[in-house]
Amino acid sequence: MKAIRVGLLGLGTVGSGVVKIIQDHQDKLTHQVGCPIVIQKVLVKNIDKKRDVELSRDILTTNVYEVIEDPEVDVIIEVIGGIEETKQYLLDALRAKKHVVSANKDLIALYGSELLACAKENGCDLYFEASVAGGIPILRALEEGLASDRITKMMGIVNGTTNFILTKMNKDKAPYREVLKEAQRLGFAEADPTADVEGLDAARKMAILARLGFSMNVALDDVKVKGISQVSDEDISFSKRLGYTMKLIGIAQREGQKVEVSVQPTLLPDHHPLASVHNEYNAVYVYGEAVGETMFYGPGAGSMPTATAVVSDLVSVMKNMRLEVTGRSFVDPQFEKKMKSPTEIFAQQFLRIHVKDQVGSFSKITSTFSERGVSFEKILQLPIKDNEDLAEIIIVTHHASEADFIEILQQLNDLEVVHEIKSTYRVEGNGWS
Numbered sequence: 001m002k003a004i005r006v007g008l009l010g011l012g013t014v015g016s017g018v019v020k021i022i023q024d025h026q027d028k029l030t031h032q033v034g035c036p037i038v039i040q041k042v043l044v045k046n047i048d049k050k051r052d053v054e055l056s057r058d059i060l061t062t063n064v065y066e067v068i069e070d071p072e073v074d075v076i077i078e079v080i081g082g083i084e085e086t087k088q089y090l091l092d093a094l095r096a097k098k099h100v101v102s103a104n105k106d107l108i109a110l111y112g113s114e115l116l117a118c119a120k121e122n123g124c125d126l127y128f129e130a131s132v133a134g135g136i137p138i139l140r141a142l143e144e145g146l147a148s149d150r151i152t153k154m155m156g157i158v159n160g161t162t163n164f165i166l167t168k169m170n171k172d173k174a175p176y177r178e179v180l181k182e183a184q185r186l187g188f189a190e191a192d193p194t195a196d197v198e199g200l201d202a203a204r205k206m207a208i209l210a211r212l213g214f215s216m217n218v219a220l221d222d223v224k225v226k227g228i229s230q231v232s233d234e235d236i237s238f239s240k241r242l243g244y245t246m247k248l249i250g251i252a253q254r255e256g257q258k259v260e261v262s263v264q265p266t267l268l269p270d271h272h273p274l275a276s277v278h279n280e281y282n283a284v285y286v287y288g289e290a291v292g293e294t295m296f297y298g299p300g301a302g303s304m305p306t307a308t309a310v311v312s313d314l315v316s317v318m319k320n321m322r323l324e325v326t327g328r329s330f331v332d333p334q335f336e337k338k339m340k341s342p343t344e345i346f347a348q349q350f351l352r353i354h355v356k357d358q359v360g361s362f363s364k365i366t367s368t369f370s371e372r373g374v375s376f377e378k379i380l381q382l383p384i385k386d387n388e389d390l391a392e393i394i395i396v397t398h399h400a401s402e403a404d405f406i407e408i409l410q411q412l413n414d415l416e417v418v419h420e421i422k423s424t425y426r427v428e429g430n431g432w433s
């Protein structure tokens, strides 16, 4: 049987993992797809660089079009990252009738629909399992394992860097800046950590998940994003006292035809399954109408875990090639996109405020909530060390609309007895689903 030939764009961390898996698992892969896989050409930045994979120097090139336009290449694997230029490479590859596997969440979150449409027009496959939660086969789970169900909610810890930082802050009671520095020293956080800590990386993954899970063209701009850089060690210790664990959670939720998608630091009850996902691990909790609760857990990044997702996509393409059914994976979204408005998004909220410790303060605060019909689930009042004029009040509300909660915060800000609103967080997962 004729070998299938791969053009690899990028030989960095993930690219080297892809080469290792193709080489080390050749027997299993050949058995599964019925023919050998050959790495035909590889795009690199520097041909002379020393690498920990064995590849003939002759197949390395610094010219991307030598890979894309190689007539022998059947499938392009893209692991170079980047957005605009890379999009053009992949469009050119698809137009040259090459199937594409990409690990690029930035690109897929922004241009996934356009690339999928181009793939379909050209009878080609485009797979991107590695773009969300690295080694966890979550896109396949949504598209295949749960294809028969209607998904109503997905909650994900889909960023390893922030999960590592929050886990450390929780365990060591250390401030954010200190933990971030340690994470950078250990190689868990990038030198420029902005995309991770400000939630953008997680937002990209949630946009992709929401699109697949809800069959709706959710755009990156539809995802509300708040990162973890403002989370204080006090927020973590007070929430702990109330039985919560802080995580950066992506939430995609559907009610009827309308959806909400957000990424924000969120408090989960300590017994929630996502609360026990520690360090750099990822997990996605999926609720389906028929299946109920499911959870997918594993490494969200790293050379070999991400490479398994990439090579599994390659296997899918190869099976489609053999069955002559390529170019059919793109199903147009079933539903028109309808995002919920702030009056339609309901959640419990955690609020930490410093108030003047004087007669009547508390009742003025509670009236602000009761006037908008919002009640409390938990309240804690404590003295503030070294400042006897102020008191610390922590409130966890019952479900309130986002619109009401924003209004309440504005009114609290205007109250003379309120010294400062220290922080607010969404609370999720009481009773789990």
Ligand code: HSE
Binding pocket: 134, 158, 159, 160, 161, 162, 196, 201, 300, 301
């Ligand atoms: N920066 C990402 C993370 C890597 O921290 O999870 C995988 O997308």
